[in-house]
Amino acid sequence: MGRAPCCAKEGLRKGPWSSLEDSLLTNYINQHGEGHWRSLPLNAGLLRCGKSCRLRWVNYLRPGIKRGNFCEDEDDLIVRLHSLLGNRWSLIAGRLPGRTDNEIKNYWNTHLVKKLKNAGIDPKPLKNFPRRKKTHKEGKKCKSQNSKGQSVQVEKIKVFAPKPIRISCVNSRDNSFENDTLSTSTCSSNSNFEEVDAGKEKENEVNFLARDLDFGELLKGDEFCDEFLMGESCNFSKCLFSLDDNMVEKVYQEYLLLLS
DNA sequence: AACACTTACAACCGCGACTTC
DNA sequence: GGAAGTCGCGGTTGTAAGTGT
Known part of the structure; x- marks a missing residue:
C-alpha cells in the first residue's frame, strides 16, 4: 500500500522556528488542545507541515519540558x-x-x-529489547491472541501506573541536582512540573493491556533484570529502594499482574 | 583575525503501527 | 478485509556555537 506524503511540500517552511511561529502554535494548542496535526498548521495559520508542528510542540514548546544539563x-x-x-x-x-x-x-x-x-564500558544494550508491536486506545475492548494463537477479546486491565519519579538521593553526587530539581521524593521541584503533575494527577491510574507493556519482558526471569534492579553499582536502585520499598514492590506486582 | 574542526541539539525524514472508512 | 489517512518513533542531517591552531 502506498503511503501519502504527510503534507504537500510546496510552500511550506522548513528549518528553525521563529518566535512568531512558536507563539502561533502555542496559542492554538492552548485553545484547541493537541492532536489533529495534519489540519493544525492550516487552522493555526502556520506554513509548516503537521509533523513539524507536532515535533516542535512535543520537543520544545510543551509545558513542563525541562531544559538544560542532565544531572x-x-x-x-x-x-x-x-x-x-x-x-x-x-x-x-x-x-x-x-x-x-x-x-x-x-x-x-x-x-x-x-x-x-x-570509562571502558560498551554502551550496547544488554539485550535486544522487543519493539512495541501494538497499542490500543484507551476505553476500547480489543482483540488479542491467546497462547494458542487464537484471537480473543481482551478486557483492558486497569492497573496502578506510578507517576514517573525523580529520585531524591541522600548521597547525590551533585548538589546542584538537589538544589535545582529536587526537594521531594516523587517529582522535580520545578514549578512547571508541579503544575503539569497536578493537572495529570488523574493519569496515575491509566489503562494498559498486558501485551502492550514493554516492561513485561523484564519479568521473564532474565538475569539482567535482577542486575538492573539490584545491582551494587546502581545508584538509581539504591535511591529507589531507600525511598520506598513498597512502591517498588507495587510496580513489580503490577508487572506480574500484566503478565499473568 | 581567520580558518578549520568539533560539538551540541533542533529539526527532518522514512517507515511501521494504528485508526477510520 | 483492505485501502487510505494519521500518528509516533528512531535514525539521520543541518547548522549555529564553541574551541583549537
Whole structure:
C-alpha cells in the first residue's frame, strides 16, 4: 500500500522556528488542545507541515519540558534504561519527567556514549529489547491472541501506573541536582512540573493491556533484570529502594499482574 | 583575525503501527 | 478485509556555537 506524503511540500517552511511561529502554535494548542496535526498548521495559520508542528510542540514548546544539563542521576538512569531497553527513547523518556525522547537521544549520542567509552564500558544494550508491536486506545475492548494463537477479546486491565519519579538521593553526587530539581521524593521541584503533575494527577491510574507493556519482558526471569534492579553499582536502585520499598514492590506486582 | 574542526541539539525524514472508512 | 489517512518513533542531517591552531 502506498503511503501519502504527510503534507504537500510546496510552500511550506522548513528549518528553525521563529518566535512568531512558536507563539502561533502555542496559542492554538492552548485553545484547541493537541492532536489533529495534519489540519493544525492550516487552522493555526502556520506554513509548516503537521509533523513539524507536532515535533516542535512535543520537543520544545510543551509545558513542563525541562531544559538544560542532565544531572548524574539522570545519566545513571538513562544508561541503565538504555542497557535494558536499547534505543527505545520514548520509553526511556517516559521515566524521566520533563525530558523528551529527542533530547535523551541527542544526549546519549553526544555525551553518554563518549562517557561510557571513556570509562571502558560498551554502551550496547544488554539485550535486544522487543519493539512495541501494538497499542490500543484507551476505553476500547480489543482483540488479542491467546497462547494458542487464537484471537480473543481482551478486557483492558486497569492497573496502578506510578507517576514517573525523580529520585531524591541522600548521597547525590551533585548538589546542584538537589538544589535545582529536587526537594521531594516523587517529582522535580520545578514549578512547571508541579503544575503539569497536578493537572495529570488523574493519569496515575491509566489503562494498559498486558501485551502492550514493554516492561513485561523484564519479568521473564532474565538475569539482567535482577542486575538492573539490584545491582551494587546502581545508584538509581539504591535511591529507589531507600525511598520506598513498597512502591517498588507495587510496580513489580503490577508487572506480574500484566503478565499473568 | 581567520580558518578549520568539533560539538551540541533542533529539526527532518522514512517507515511501521494504528485508526477510520 | 483492505485501502487510505494519521500518528509516533528512531535514525539521520543541518547548522549555529564553541574551541583549537
